[in-house]
Amino acid sequence: MKVLLINPPDFHMIKTNFPDELEGEEKAGYNPPLGLLYVASYALSHTDFEIEVLDTQVEELTYADIEKEIVRRNPDVVGIQTMTFTLIDVMMVARIVKKADPKTIIVLGGPHVNIYPEESIEQVEIDFLILGEGEVPFTELLNGLNRNDDLSLIKGLVFKKDGKLVNTGSRPLIDNLDELPHPARSLVPVEKYWSVLARSNPVTTIMTSRGCPYKCIFCDRPHLGKSFRFRSAKNVVDEMEECIQMGIAEFILYDDTFTVNRQRVLDICAEIVSRKLKIFWDVRARVNLIDLEMMEKMKSAGCDRIHFGVESGNNEILKVLKKGITLNQVETAFQAARKAGLTTLAYFMLGNPFETREQILETIGFSRKIRPDFVHISLTSPFPATELYKLGLERGIIKRDYWKEFAENPSADFLPPLWEENLNRDELFEMLRLAYKKFYFRPTYIFQQILKTGSWNEFKRKAKAGLKMFKI
Structure with missing residues (x-):
């Protein structure tokens, strides 16, 4: 079995609360998809399957590039890291996967599906959701698919069977974190x-x-x-x-x-x-x-x-x-x-x-x-599943359940409350x-930052940031 774990792009990331003038197109950096690397490492140590990780962000892949990678790698199972803020991109990647091969099984895991499991599994491209910490249930799902086991016995899954939603229930959190293998960083370009x-x-x-x-x-x-x-x-x-x-x-x-x-x-x-x-x-x-x-x-x-x-x-x-x-x-x-x-x-x-x-x-x-x-x-x-969001709905500060509507129908023109x-x-x-x-914009602050600058590259970064500030 060939398994591909994907960190989706963030072309359509929802930005709610920061001045547009300061966003710009320049990145502040790239972090590895640590959650996926933990899942990959655990699966590698508990199965004989071929596990790969594709970080579309650090590789700066377009959707056309992603499609080529999917076709080239030809996975049997694709797992996609899912956050509410990148949901549009998650679904676009899922459609690319199904277009390449409709038989490919798509699994979503991450904060979003834990908050909105029903809305997530209703997306036609999605086959399974992983609830809670993903290392164990994802690995058990792979083994279950390979052996054609009864998947309803695996805790931490959501899927559709005969048109009905199946939620197998939550599983205990991993108590001893030392038992987890370290993240499989060898599967991504660490130098980037x-x-x-x-x-x-x-x-x-x-x-x-x-x-x-x-x-x-x-x-x-x-x-x-x-x-x-x-x-x-x-x-x-x-x-x-x-x-x-x-x-x-x-x-x-x-x-x-x-x-x-x-x-x-x-x-x-x-x-x-x-x-x-x-x-x-x-x-x-x-x-x-x-x-x-x-x-x-x-x-x-x-x-x-x-x-x-x-x-x-x-x-x-x-x-x-x-x-x-x-x-x-x-x-x-x-x-x-x-x-x-x-x-x-x-x-x-x-x-x-x-x-x-x-x-x-x-x-x-x-x-x-x-x-x-x-x-x-x-x-x-107010983000979904927070006490603040619930309070906003109760007091009428938030007029309707905007985030639930977005989970049901991800749209690029969504304006968060x-x-x-x-x-x-x-x-x-x-x-x-x-x-x-x-x-x-304080002379003392600017002078202090100049004194603390340790290299020409650092000076250029600070100068660019300063120029952005002048736009606000």
Whole structure:
């Protein structure tokens, strides 16, 4: 059996909450499709099938190119990574596959199908859905198809049988993540993955844990499973060493919250130092789960950047979002990060429930007060399967179930909802542009960035970014 796992293009990616002037056509980098590489690795270690991965994004393939690849590879089963934001491209790839050979079995997995299983399986091109973590059910599906088994006995599947929907039910999450084989990076061109923020390309992503124990109302993680599980320090650093042998020395740790388990963070740092690994890495962390000692240990082990979700510069809005942090904790974390010598990125959201223009201005001021190296500011968009989306429907802020309609009929002219309560869409984008100008158009900030520039290429990247800012 020949199996092809596809990371679809993002030509029609839905962009909801960022100024068009800042989007541009230039990429900020490419990350490997880590989920597909985990699925591929598990399938390779539990079957004798031929498994391939096609990352259409990093290969910069057109639809015509994708069709040629499908015909050339002639797979029996195609698995497609599926997110709501790339659903149009997912379906276009599925149609290309069925056009090449209608007998090819198409399997979708990913966040979107977990949120909208019925709408997804009703798409005529789709044969199976994988619910939950994909490694085990996808591999069992392959074996079941090969042996002509009763597929209804495999937990974590959705499919149609005799015109009726069959949902085999959920299966337990993988408890011991150390038992999973490391992602099959050999199946993709590792040298092509890069980041505009990286000190050393190529880069790769690593997931050292799964799940998130927090309940932010704008996030879909509570719907997809709050169970927090983590890998051992040895297992994580073993994977890093494998990557170094492939020519990779910079890592993006993609955990939702890397610092939940303090001792494990210290253990990972100690393991990196004891093995004398010369690497760079960045993490995402909560301001209330980190301290100066931890950040100093991280820095000594090669951590270069830390991303903090701040969201708002108003304590009342943070409570509305159920963020579980305070502004004092934010200020303390950013001060400690500067002392530890870490580059910081702060993420903010404007246009939250009950938020006024004055509170948005507080957030804009706070973004400057805490002095991050970079900010990413977006408009709050209620995404499917979040408490925020449910609240919007209940209060009439969102007039109808837009995301469900999109799942049923993916359309390129789809306009996702914003939280238009005290400000309308135009006013929200006006505030968003103001926020970027207030942060980046400061003589002191511009001078500091020039002083921190370490190479001609870095200077060119920053200059291009600056020119984009002048458009807003």
